[in-house]
Amino acid sequence: AGPLLAADSLHKAYGPTPALDGADFSIHGGEVVAVMGPSGSGKSTLLHCLAGIVTPDSGTITYAGRELSAMNDTERSALRRSDFGFVFQFGQLVPELTCVENVALPLRLNGAGRRDAERTALAWMERLEVDDLGGKRPGEVSGGQGQRVAVARSLVTNPKVLFADEPTGALDSLNGERVMQLLTDAARSAGAAVVLVTHEARVAAYSDREIVVRDGRSRDMERVV
């Protein structure tokens, strides 16, 4: 089978200097791919293009056989809600909601009832080992716990692709490795592919394959272990 998500020759410029200058990318279902490279090399821009958040100036992105540029904004945001999950450097949990309400939120927004949504949310929190924090608010948990709650929220809708942009960037290395272990275990057991943006080799080590971005161009790397 072909790749689940593929990009061909992406160009994107915000000003005179290109952020993406001919980047290619592909990921198969269930695969964990790390997008590496120095700060400013275009990693986040690549992720935002792949997720349909940013429109490239040229080049094509194909998801499950459909070209993202052929969809309108409504179709793209429906696709993001149904098929994609997101984790960012700072969990972006809603501070007024409890942790379990945060994890249940995507299901509630999709129309699920409160009891069903929170039961599913708790099952995901168990897999991320934060089910004991259900009643707490994000301000009452540690950074590592908050990121594990955010990972549970990102997977609660059973996405086909999880986009993770520096998910451990705000954590110390011990908590970062724990988050990566739980994130990749949970995604693999759910069959979700992971696009992991990081500049840290020890974080990328949790991937199956690495793509290195430099000056907006990407290169597939053979993992040398």
Ligand code: ADP
């Ligand atoms: P990375 O994630 O590797 O740090 P980015 O994709 O964030 O790289 O940025 C690539 C380049 O594009 C940088 O020069 C950055 O300043 C620029 N850039 C990214 N997003 C924007 C934006 N929204 N507006 C203007 N410039 C941007």
Ligand code: ADP
């Ligand atoms: P950076 O990668 O530069 O640290 P972030 O990852 O925090 O920045 O977010 C960068 C962009 O990602 C935002 O400008 C926004 O367009 C998009 N974004 C952030 N949060 C979400 C979200 N929950 N859902 C969809 N897009 C988001």
